[in-house]
Structures are given as structure tokens and as C-alpha cells.
Amino acid sequence: MNDSSERRGTTGAVLTFLLVCASPALAQRPDLSGHWILNGGTTTFGEWIFTDEGRRRYDAYDFKTDDPSLRCIGASWTRVWLNPNVLVQITQADDHVRLRYEWMDLDRRIPLIQPGAGDPPRGSNPGHPALGRYAAWYDGDALVIETIDATDGYVSTMDKWAGLPQSRRMRTVERLTRAGDLLTIEITHVDPAMYRRPLVVTITYPRSKFELMEYNCSPDDAAVVAPR
């Protein structure tokens, strides 16, 4: 190696060091980018203990009329994650993370913030009030997404968990971690109006080779249709 190439190597190392020191989030954040799909993954619901109001809402749930997705509207982020067969694409930038859900064409641009900041900027999805307002930060190997200010909705309208309610008081924390080609989403729902203790749902998403497609949900198509 000659002097010139040594200088270039030294300069490159210094620049890399400075970049890492100046951007700790860049240096530490997990790489979650890519396409992911629920199929082939697992879903686990922890125990839930209803309040009286939570029990009342759950018992009153009617799958033929109460599922917001019948109007192309998201019921909760957990419900969105629970949708099988469709993709989620994650891209990461210095100031935000973007999650594009094929289901209902939901595009979730999440500002990165310092946790505990007073009133940080938050993203939202107009037309989907039950999905609230969200912000995110990195915590070690996890991306943490906090959602507040959701309207009444349902944690799930799927399978045996259909009708589990959420209220306006719910705070949802999603922790996304990756191990190889498996993405794990642990979702903690803290909703003292509906549950006596936090409800934790864990969902895994294998990596997918497919690309996002447009969903183009129309309420006329999504509604429950009866034979004539």
C-alpha cells in the first residue's frame, strides 16, 4: 500500500467514526427493511381480563355489522397486523419509519422522536380514527411505536379474538424486532376502560419475496353481501 492509499483509508475510517458518533440512531437501529407477510407466522394472545364495560362491548359485538373493515376502515393496529395474505413493506429513514400495509392501502409514516418528549409530532391516517396518532423510537434492537388518541374500535375482529374492544383511553405500544428472516411484533394494549391489565399480542411475520399490490378497497365491495 502506498502513502496515497493509506491516507484515503485513514480518512475513510475517520469519516466513518464521525458519522457513527454523530448518528447513534443510525449506528444502533435494527434493519427491519423489506417486505413481510403474516402467512407462515404465529399469533399469540395473552390473557385478557375485562372491565365491566369491556365485557359489555365484547358481548355486544356483531361480526355482521360491527367490523369497521366492512367499510374499509382499520379497527386497530393489531387488527391490521392480523390480516393474513397481504404484505407489509418497511423502509427506514433518519427521521421516520414508513410502514406500508397492503391491506386497505394503509401508509403509515411514523416520525422518530425522543421517548418521553412532551408533545412530539405524530403521524395519523385520516379516515381511520381508530388507528390513533403514533410516533416511534429505537430501543436497542427494537423499533418501538407508541399510539394514542385512538377512537373506539376493536383490538381484533379476527378468529376467536373477534370483538375484543378498545377505547379512547387505550395506549398501544408495538415493539418490532427481527431475527434473520422473521419479524416479531409484540403489541401491548393498555386500556383501563376495557381491561384490568395490559393485553399483549405477539405476531410473527416471515420475510416475503412478493411486492406490494394496490388494494383499492371499496365499501360496496367490502360490505357483507347477501344472496338475492
Next chain:
Amino acid sequence: MHLTLLRAVPLVLASTVPLLAHHSVPVNFDQSREITIRGVITEIRWINPHSRFRLDVKQEDGSVLEWLVEMGAINTMQRAGFQTERFAVGDPVTIVGNPGRRDRVVLLRTAVLQDGTKLSP
């Protein structure tokens, strides 16, 4: 339009079928049973969240009842290579699937075309 006789045949079926999208399959369909219906396609909608056929089904007394045949999202079926072009309005078809918890609704598991071809989404 020629209509083919319907016979709904409940069968016990061990279910290992995964969830489909949108409204939950276990909530909307009885996956422990399987029925077979035969009729003529009167409408085809290749859409998200659920594609569907309408099917005219002739009863044993000669009357005709419409059935709704639900499927998964068109996005999913396209990725799976489901041959949507094999279906046309006016075609007779046999549908094997799970009965809905609503009246005259079935979730398509296998479609048997007039030439005997079996297609599953």
C-alpha cells in the same frame, strides 16, 4: 339458461385451512363442515378484500335460489396463480367449500369446472 340440480352435502372436514383476509373466516364460516353445490355463475367480482361469485342453483322442486360464493382477496389469488380466466358468467360450476354462518353463503375451497378441472385458490 340451463340450471343444474343442486345438492348440498354436509361433510365433516378436518380443518387445517389458514385464515383469509378481511372478515375473519372462522367467524363467518363453519370450517368443520364442507358442502358441495352446483349451479350457474351469474356474476363474477375479482376484488379485494373478497372476490365472489353469484350462483343460480336449481332446487329439487325446480325453483332457483341464489348462492354467494366467497373467496380470498384477488391480490392473494393472483400471487397464488389462481386461474381467474377459467371462469365466465353462464358457466356451470361445482363449488366445494365451507358453509357460511349466513344463509346461502359458501367459502370456496375447490371449484370443479365443466371439463372436470379442479381449481383451488
